[in-house]
Amino acid sequence: MAPSRLIAMLDGWVREAVARHGDNWPAIMSAIEKNLDGLEEGQRAELSSQITLLLATSSDAGNSEFH
Numbered sequence: 001m002a003p004s005r006l007i008a009m010l011d012g013w014v015r016e017a018v019a020r021h022g023d024n025w026p027a028i029m030s031a032i033e034k035n036l037d038g039l040e041e042g043q044r045a046e047l048s049s050q051i052t053l054l055l056a057t058s059s060d061a062g063n064s065e066f067h
Contacts, residue, residue, distance in 0.1 A: 003046060003047075003049075003050045006043060006046060006047045006050060007047070007050055007051075007054070010032075010047060010051075013031070013032050013035045014028070014032060016031075017031040017032055
C-alpha cells in the first residue's frame, strides 16, 4: 500500500475515533490500536516509517523558525 494511502487511512481512523469518542483519549487510542492490529507487518512498518518522517519534517520546520 502506498505511504500516502496509509497516512490517509490513519487520518480517517483518528477522525472517526474523535467523532465517536470526543475527548476521551483512552477510547480514541484504543480504537486506533484496533485498526492498527488489522494491518500486515509490512504495512505497520511502512506506516511507522512515514509517521517518523512526518514528525522529523515537522520538527525541523518548527525549529528552523527560531534560528
